[in-house]
Amino acid sequence: MIELQQTWMLPALIAIPFIAGLLCWLVERFNKRLPRWIALIGMTLTFVLSIVLWQYGDFSGMSQQVIAPDAAVPWVAEFSVPWIPSFGISFHLALDGLSLMMVALTGLLGVAAVACSWNEIQRRVGFFHLNLLWSLGGVIGVFLAIDMFLFFFFWEMMLVPIYFLIAIWGHDVVGKTKEYAATKFFIYTQASGLIMLVGILILVIISYAQKGVVSFNYNDLLGTSLGGWEYPIMLCFFIGFAVKLPIIPFHGWLPDAHAQAPTAGSVDLAGVLIKTAAYGLIRFVLPLFPAASQDFAPIAMTLGTIGIFYGAWLAFMQTDMKRLLAYTSISHMGFVVLAIYAGTLLSLQGLMIQMLAHGLSSAALFIMAGQLYERLHTRDLTLMGGMWGQFRYYAPILMFFCAALLGIPGTGNFIGEFLILFGAFAQYPVFVVLATFSLVLAGLYSLILIHKALFGINNIEEVALKETKSHGLPTRPLKDLGKRELSLLLMLAAGLVWLGLYPQPFLDTSSHAMQWINNAYIYSQVTQVDASQLLDAMEAR
16 A cells, blocks of 8 residues: 555645635626536546545555554545644544545535536525535545544534525425524534534543643544543434434434435435444544443444334335435434444445445435426425336436335445345344344335336326426426436446445455454453454454
């Protein structure tokens, strides 16, 4: 592996979306189409830069290598400059295989979010792209920051643009305004963020009491002896991440936020924003609080399993297409919780594939829901039907992504779920058996979506005419997917098929990072055992 220490590529990954977003806002007064192109170029550059880092990292064959239990964190690249030295705070970014995959996913879905809103957003275009790109820049900051103060800064900063995206460009639904959904999202996430901040400050204070040095640096905080404080601090972190994931019972903000957000906002929320919570649990909760996390694992996995069934059942009951997709995210994040707290290398590797595949498939389905709303001006599945005969491209592509969401073989969702269930079975067979049964419900809600939208009586032209008139909009003939829409969806479909048929490059990339997290979580409780015996055990695994 090529070491890329103190590289400017890392701050560039964050800076490009911020600068591009600011330019979008500034040039809007001169040309309303220019912000779209600036945003598209900015997110494309971000994605390309992540691919360049992937190539430089030279991760091929990493899954065949075993790292020692006492090895340092396998960072590939770092960037650090002092920020507030008197408080031990620095602008410290670092990249390993796990964060690299998440940054690449953010870049790709950032391109998709800009492309899918090309015609949807017609007012305050520059300010829209400012908020969209700044939220994505904040997400990338979360994936790269390893100074805890800097991490919290990006964690809170990425929420404000999402609030504006929902409140200004969202959609009102019967009985609830978009401002209500935005405020609900903001209160949930801000309150949980403050709880996490309390945990961070207590952790830093205890570390200072032991070492005599104030530091928010992740590497310095690792291995801090917390005694009786470990469990309550871990709970502070867990609640902060559980709301964003979301885990039952902290999920109340998600359906409203998804249903009333603009299409790009839904892509951002489902594709990458909830992945920041899973990333936080893996990166911070398991290594910093291994003993408390192991004690808490049965509770977390119980909540995750309940979420799998609860989300799938409520998805099955929905008639609004976007609310249905929102509840599927709750269900799929239950698998993520199962993988995280099982803590085996196989389940963590499955988690990596699952997060990538869910990001692509859920983003694609939210994009297709937005495309349908542009044509019919409704998302009510009870009014739809017969699209298989009406649209040449839309119907089969929707069927493909629904099949991918339920985990059909040949797609990344199948690989991710299989590895998670297989990796967690030895330690938690009851949870795995229950989670496996939930796949039947996943098939049900996917088939219901396919059946109601694509088959039955073809009345969508009448529905489109009625809904268009009720919204006071000019009537237009229904059109199939255009070249821009088709290219975007085929790009996401290709990513899912690649993950499903040849996931090895992704498993290689995340291998060392997941091995280190596995060691920090599982082997932290092993005492008075010779290191060579541990290495033998890992090789046997």
